[in-house]
Amino acid sequence: MGISKEIERIAHKVSDDIRITPAEALVLWREAPLWLLGELAVGRKERVSGTNVFYNRNFHVEPTNVCVFNCEFCSYRRPKGSPEAWDYSLEEIETIVREKSGSKKACKDSSACGQSALDLAAPQCEADGDVQVVPPLGDKQEAAKGDVLSPQATEVHIVGGVHPDHDLHYYVEMIRRVKNIIPTATVKAFTAIELSYMIRKAGLSVTEGLQLLQRAGMEAIPGGGAEIFDETLRAKICPDKGSTAEWFEVHREAHRLGIPTNATMLYGHVETLEHRIDHLDRLRRQQDESTLLHVEQSAFNAFIPLKYRNRNNRMSDIGEVSVVEDLKTLAMSRIYLDNIPHIKAYWVMYGKTITELALAFGADDIDGTIDDSTKIYSMAGGDANPTMTVAEIERMAQNAGYTAVERDTFYNAI
Numbered sequence: 001m002g003i004s005k006e007i008e009r010i011a012h013k014v015s016d017d018i019r020i021t022p023a024e025a026l027v028l029w030r031e032a033p034l035w036l037l038g039e040l041a042v043g044r045k046e047r048v049s050g051t052n053v054f055y056n057r058n059f060h061v062e063p064t065n066v067c068v069f070n071c072e073f074c075s076y077r078r079p080k081g082s083p084e085a086w087d088y089s090l091e092e093i094e095t096i097v098r099e100k101s102g103s104k105k106a107c108k109d110s111s112a113c114g115q116s117a118l119d120l121a122a123p124q125c126e127a128d129g130d131v132q133v134v135p136p137l138g139d140k141q142e143a144a145k146g147d148v149l150s151p152q153a154t155e156v157h158i159v160g161g162v163h164p165d166h167d168l169h170y171y172v173e174m175i176r177r178v179k180n181i182i183p184t185a186t187v188k189a190f191t192a193i194e195l196s197y198m199i200r201k202a203g204l205s206v207t208e209g210l211q212l213l214q215r216a217g218m219e220a221i222p223g224g225g226a227e228i229f230d231e232t233l234r235a236k237i238c239p240d241k242g243s244t245a246e247w248f249e250v251h252r253e254a255h256r257l258g259i260p261t262n263a264t265m266l267y268g269h270v271e272t273l274e275h276r277i278d279h280l281d282r283l284r285r286q287q288d289e290s291t292l293l294h295v296e297q298s299a300f301n302a303f304i305p306l307k308y309r310n311r312n313n314r315m316s317d318i319g320e321v322s323v324v325e326d327l328k329t330l331a332m333s334r335i336y337l338d339n340i341p342h343i344k345a346y347w348v349m350y351g352k353t354i355t356e357l358a359l360a361f362g363a364d365d366i367d368g369t370i371d372d373s374t375k376i377y378s379m380a381g382g383d384a385n386p387t388m389t390v391a392e393i394e395r396m397a398q399n400a401g402y403t404a405v406e407r408d409t410f411y412n413a414i
């Protein structure tokens, strides 16, 4: 199939790293063949991150699936009192974090009994009045073989429903306790929608609320809750949810406070290509503003396109978009977002096979080991027990001709 002069012109702009307009993006998205989008996206990916494919050792904590909102596309929410609802106490969250991180209490001075402070099999010392909580050090090479993943987790990702009963102090305490158990991991916590709700409820400004959480140990913010920014569409699919303006207010303030964030887009439901481009364009403009005013590391680190999955929600009848559409969306995200460094193919959402393919369409990150700790996509039709070993990740990157690089939350290689 021949390529039109117009497509050729736009493709040259992309190859020369010249920013394309929303109108040009629409032409490319509608008319360019899949192979060309892949080629352009990979070209840009390799200019940004070379042959690296990033991943981290992480696990999620989902404190509750009870939510004051009721989005049409949500498969995760349950009403308060439902037998399928959960709402973990702070103690239960501590137990989850201890289990996932392999942490246990250890004596500050084990010399008295000769017992290793990091011996997980050892009984707790009787003289246990003064204890500290430490993550295991383990053997990095052993873990790299791919069996045990969460020990040495460098990130704890906390998101969930917007529970009506909890207040800001509960969330501050949650972060403190998580950080206390696994101090070497970064706590990346709460979508902008959760943050906006808990902060407003406390009667604080967004800045004041974020500062409180930041002091407790929140070091990064995930990208969820963005859905699709177009206000008319948002009124249809998530009418009572926090607004686009609220989402941006939280991210803008976070960047100003030096807290890096991610951004997502829920695609493949009732939106058009114009809505997707508008979404990407608003992010690109915000990133311009944030990076102009602050250092790049405290702006958007990564963009994550999230495919609408249609199991168990009120929009199930509309079906799901094709894999070709997934790959085009990924490639167009890499092409359009010339100022957001990383594009993530969230493997929990795509599944492992499509994630491998996604590496040929501009993704340079696949998220992390997860360790069967998230139910959000499982409840919408994804893998029931999502877990990826480091060995699998390394193979996946290698199959695509790249090198897997372990990173921390801030994309520093480890």
Ligand code: SF4
Residues within 6 Å of the ligand: 067, 068, 069, 070, 071, 074, 075, 076, 077, 160, 161, 162, 193, 238, 241
């Ligand atoms: S805010 Fe999140 S958890 Fe609540 S209903 Fe909407 S998508 Fe579901």
